[in-house]
Amino acid sequence: MLLRDHGLRCTAPRLAVLTALDRARKDGHLTVAQIQQVLTExxxxxxxxxxxxxxSTLTDANVLHALVIDERVTSYGLTDMPHHHAVCTRCGAIDEVPSAHLAEALAEARAGSRFALPDTAGLTLHGLCPACQHDR
Structure with a gap:
């Protein structure tokens, strides 16, 4: 249904990628190599x-979004629930932060900027994940 709602045919690779990303949601986003590894396993x-x-097709259709952490690493996540991102500056782990938790911060960014920032504007927060906090 999700694919058809975005004007896409339902194919085995598309379903497999969506399933892999949905199952990995609690662990954050996945790179293409990680998606392939999950599918192979x-x-x-x-x-x-x-x-x-x-x-690429799913991103173009707005079923997925790409999160570029640096010029070398792009990870992908589902767009079905509005969210922002918290990225670990040490290990690169990514957590999704529900948009409701940062609605006020986005409103402040909108007020303090000359940009027109929609509610879907992405905020990326940088800090240390729980594991890296523990390793300090």
Whole structure:
């Protein structure tokens, strides 16, 4: 249903990528290589090119969003629930922060900026994840 709502056909690779990202949601976003690894471990025979193409199509259709942490790493997450991101500056772990938790911060950013920032504007917070806090 999600794919059809975005004008896309329902294909096995698309369903597999969406399932992998949905199952990994509690652990944050996944890179293309991580998506392929999850799919391989689940018994899917999907090559890296297919994963790249699928992720690109789903991102273009706004089913997924791309989060670029630095010029070398892009990770992907589902767009079904509005959220922002907290990124660990040490290990790169990513947590999704529900948009309701940062609504006031977004309103302040909107008020203090010359930009028109929609409610879907993405905020990225940088800090230390629980594991890296513990390792200090």
């Amino acid at each position: 689940a018994g899917h025979d999907v090559d890296l090119t297919t994963v790249y193409r699928t992720v």
